[in-house]
Amino acid sequence: MSGTGAPQAQRGDRGPGTAVGSEVSRVVMDAEQIARACTRIAHQILEANRGAQGLVLMGIPTRGVPLAHRLATVMDDVEAVRVPVGALDVTMYRDDLRQHPTRPVGHTDLPVEVEGSTVVLVDDVLYSGRTVRAALDALGDLGRPRAVRLAVLVDRGHRELPIRADHIGSYVPTRSGEHVSVRLAETDGVDQVSIEPVAQVAPEEA
Amino acid sequence: MRHLLSAADLDRNQTTEIFDLAEEMSLVQGRPVKKLPALRGRTVVNLFFEDSTRTRSSFEIAGKWLSADVINISAKGSSVSKGESLRDTVLTVAAMGVDALVIRHHASGAPWQASRWIDAHVLNAGDGTHEHPTQALLDAFTIRRHFRRTVPDQVSFDGKTVAIVGDITHSRVARSNVLLLTTLGAQVIVVAPPTLLPSGIDSWPVLVCTDLDQVLPHADIVMMLRVQRERMSGGYFPTPREYTIGYGLTRPRLQAMKPGAAICHPGPMNRGLEISADAADAANSLILDQVAAGVSVRMSVLYELLGGSE
Amino acid sequence: MTDLLIRGADLNGRGRSDLLIRDGSFTDPSDAGGDLDRLDADGLIALPGLVDLHTHLREPGREDAETVESGTLAAARGGFTAVLAMANTTPVTDTAEAAAHVATLGARDGQAQVVPVGAVSKGLEGVELAELGLMARCSAGVRVFSDDGHCVADARLMRRALEYVRAFDGVVAQHAQDPQLAGAGACCHEGEISGKLGLPGWPAAAEAGVVARDVQIAELTRSRLHICHVSCAETVDVIRWAKQRNVNVTAEVAPHHLALTTSEVLGYDPTYKVNPPLRPHEHVEALREALADGTIDAVATDHAPHARHDKEHAFAEAAFGMLGLETALGVVIQTMIDSGLLSWPELAKRMSIMPAHIARLSDQGRPLAIGEPANVVLIDPAARAVVDRDASVSLSRNNPWHGRELPDPVVATIWAGRITYQKER
Numbered sequence: 001m002s003g004t005g006a007p008q009a010q011r012g013d014r015g016p017g018t019a020v021g022s023e024v025s026r027v028v029m030d031a032e033q034i035a036r037a038c039t040r041i042a043h044q045i046l047e048a049n050r051g052a053q054g055l056v057l058m059g060i061p062t063r064g065v066p067l068a069h070r071l072a073t074v075m076d077d078v079e080a081v082r083v084p085v086g087a088l089d090v091t092m093y094r095d096d097l098r099q100h101p102t103r104p105v106g107h108t109d110l111p112v113e114v115e116g117s118t119v120v121l122v123d124d125v126l127y128s129g130r131t132v133r134a135a136l137d138a139l140g141d142l143g144r145p146r147a148v149r150l151a152v153l154v155d156r157g158h159r160e161l162p163i164r165a166d167h168i169g170s171y172v173p174t175r176s177g178e179h180v181s182v183r184l185a186e187t188d189g190v191d192q193v194s195i196e197p198v199a200q201v202a203p204e205e206a
Numbered sequence: 207m208r209h210l211l212s213a214a215d216l217d218r219n220q221t222t223e224i225f226d227l228a229e230e231m232s233l234v235q236g237r238p239v240k241k242l243p244a245l246r247g248r249t250v251v252n253l254f255f256e257d258s259t260r261t262r263s264s265f266e267i268a269g270k271w272l273s274a275d276v277i278n279i280s281a282k283g284s285s286v287s288k289g290e291s292l293r294d295t296v297l298t299v300a301a302m303g304v305d306a307l308v309i310r311h312h313a314s315g316a317p318w319q320a321s322r323w324i325d326a327h328v329l330n331a332g333d334g335t336h337e338h339p340t341q342a343l344l345d346a347f348t349i350r351r352h353f354r355r356t357v358p359d360q361v362s363f364d365g366k367t368v369a370i371v372g373d374i375t376h377s378r379v380a381r382s383n384v385l386l387l388t389t390l391g392a393q394v395i396v397v398a399p400p401t402l403l404p405s406g407i408d409s410w411p412v413l414v415c416t417d418l419d420q421v422l423p424h425a426d427i428v429m430m431l432r433v434q435r436e437r438m439s440g441g442y443f444p445t446p447r448e449y450t451i452g453y454g455l456t457r458p459r460l461q462a463m464k465p466g467a468a469i470c471h472p473g474p475m476n477r478g479l480e481i482s483a484d485a486a487d488a489a490n491s492l493i494l495d496q497v498a499a500g501v502s503v504r505m506s507v508l509y510e511l512l513g514g515s516e
Numbered sequence: 517m518t519d520l521l522i523r524g525a526d527l528n529g530r531g532r533s534d535l536l537i538r539d540g541s542f543t544d545p546s547d548a549g550g551d552l553d554r555l556d557a558d559g560l561i562a563l564p565g566l567v568d569l570h571t572h573l574r575e576p577g578r579e580d581a582e583t584v585e586s587g588t589l590a591a592a593r594g595g596f597t598a599v600l601a602m603a604n605t606t607p608v609t610d611t612a613e614a615a616a617h618v619a620t621l622g623a624r625d626g627q628a629q630v631v632p633v634g635a636v637s638k639g640l641e642g643v644e645l646a647e648l649g650l651m652a653r654c655s656a657g658v659r660v661f662s663d664d665g666h667c668v669a670d671a672r673l674m675r676r677a678l679e680y681v682r683a684f685d686g687v688v689a690q691h692a693q694d695p696q697l698a699g700a701g702a703c704c705h706e707g708e709i710s711g712k713l714g715l716p717g718w719p720a721a722a723e724a725g726v727v728a729r730d731v732q733i734a735e736l737t738r739s740r741l742h743i744c745h746v747s748c749a750e751t752v753d754v755i756r757w758a759k760q761r762n763v764n765v766t767a768e769v770a771p772h773h774l775a776l777t778t779s780e781v782l783g784y785d786p787t788y789k790v791n792p793p794l795r796p797h798e799h800v801e802a803l804r805e806a807l808a809d810g811t812i813d814a815v816a817t818d819h820a821p822h823a824r825h826d827k828e829h830a831f832a833e834a835a836f837g838m839l840g841l842e843t844a845l846g847v848v849i850q851t852m853i854d855s856g857l858l859s860w861p862e863l864a865k866r867m868s869i870m871p872a873h874i875a876r877l878s879d880q881g882r883p884l885a886i887g888e889p890a891n892v893v894l895i896d897p898a899a900r901a902v903v904d905r906d907a908s909v910s911l912s913r914n915n916p917w918h919g920r921e922l923p924d925p926v927v928a929t930i931w932a933g934r935i936t937y938q939k940e941r
Contacts, residue, residue: 098514101515102510104223108230292829293828311830313832314713315713315715315832404710404711405710406711
């Protein structure tokens, strides 16, 4: 199941005895699969950029940030290159601010100038595309990057905007009522991607 | 949060959130594009019945950097003899369809009364001798930054002592600071001549002392309040000289401060009266930091009030 | 006018009897003829018509807030058959002509007897005596003089006024407020709440100090002194001391000071802004005790109507005063009768007999007996209602009791034999 050059859609494993749309949550990526996906994505980024020149990895809080750090670690381990890692909070650029009580704002950290950099946005789940749209606007107010790429751990479909990822860890088809739960050791104590049925968790739009 | 009328409206968690957000907001100041879209389409009116260029422009910048439409209205006080009631003034402004009114008034309580008459959010920018919550927020935010130079993740003010010195009776900054600093866990000591201590001060959560020299060695923060020379005509103290010698932060008193302690002043300063030039310009003076914090803290408050669905 | 027979009222709480009114006076009920109006007073208490020593009718000058007609309608609604109209009108009642004018308005439009109060000083400025003697001699027959709204702060002026009115059995009614301790801006009892709210304080000493001075002057001049709207325990103590020394001093208290405390102003609602201000509970207690034991002789409403736009200002800038005529009896019943502090005959004394005596009104506060003028109010002691400020007959709406349940006792008010108010049954 290891990736070769082009990004491959990975079908999520279905646990034993579960059917699509069951009421039980099902694991679609375990720790090993997540690690391999990160490794593959890191290689792809460097390949597409022909090296580390001008790259900066910007994680979208919350879980995009530890993912961005993992990608940087792989790049350092395997290719001995130090790619700067930052965080880009997009809360204030959301298009749905008025529909919810005031949202808490996360931390934005710019390790290098955006101007002229190749920014790789890193997030855990790509869903409607609105978060990425917000991230592009946020980035625009910080400077003019040379290029912007998108790397996500999971693409769950259901795009509402014309946005696509350049690097995908796993393609996981879902129903819109379902929730994709990404847990990472840095934030949640365990590495796991699972699909929760309707009304278990408050959905996080991606 | 519907309104911000009093420093007592905020608990410790909310205050910490406002401060953390203010840290983020302070980064906007250094960016080429000083704009965040969060309050786009919101209209904020600065309704000032009392002149204040500093506070008003601070609110104006804060609103504009959050992409709100900000309008300044200077409504010189409507007293009974002038005819237009406070209610009429407030309703007229609100009828234009504003989302928030930032009100500064020379009479205590005006923002409370306004909040009962209109649907918009009301933010108290200073009412009479009563409260000035955003000033207290920026003061405490600046103090937190000062504490974080030694303890980087300092959140509360537990175990810290803050001395507030000066005309407590007529100071809205003092009232709001007492409330907020106490919420954050500080021990507040209030120092003033007896004529400048308000009635009922014994019921405040503070220690009261009329001797500044007794208090100075114990204070981690010394907050000097502006003394108006007009108070002399009310007979509150005999001469400026006597006030300075008794209650001013003079050069000798600067030396007597606790090591590591810092100086605050909400401004504008009467150099030579309540604060000597040496103290105002001392290395441990946070006065300019307070001014710099104003916009970030007000951005944070405006976002908390207007950045969501309420 | 047809005869009016009131059947079965409890007179002053002392027993049921019939009352027959003919040509404005009480006459023997057994004399009742065939052609009669009847009023069934079964279960009701009859008291002499109430007399208010302290009302602001606002006419002439502020007819937008109240007129003699609307004010006396409110008075009748509240069970009053006479009101003393304070002098701080525009123009001030400081001449015989002005006093006669108010009396004429009262005769023309009044639903109760209207007696003008004369100013102590010209223009209420506290500098020169007003024409006290001419006001006493004119058709209005002024006997009560007051600069109410302002304090007669000058001790010498107070002495002169007290001495001068002795010639015609007048009384000087002082609004006690030392301007050096409680200036024009003072608007909240000086204490914990004023300090917290940042409102200019009005210390009790500013009232008690003036009263202490004035009772000494009254003792010196052997004159009649009356203290308006006593608001604090300290003043009560001074009056008690003065009465022990046989100083000829009387005092009044307003219903709002018997029931409401400083905490009402915590929301900065100017409806509760009044001069003198509402005070903490220990003062309310002292005032009730003083009214019970007679140290305070009378209840007076200090009915102070204000147009809405005069109240809808920031607290410190809003006008002072509350409505009071319609709710006064209800508040006194709640605080003094229901608590057992006063009996019905004692209430009649505080709200009718003594005020009439202080004001020297010969037709008011009289016994409900044959030959006496027919000024009477019929009361249902058990009736209660939630106060609705919009249902008031006053032109103003600054009513501190709005939304509260109070006794609503007045069933009918009869002034000089004429029904001026009757509740729909």
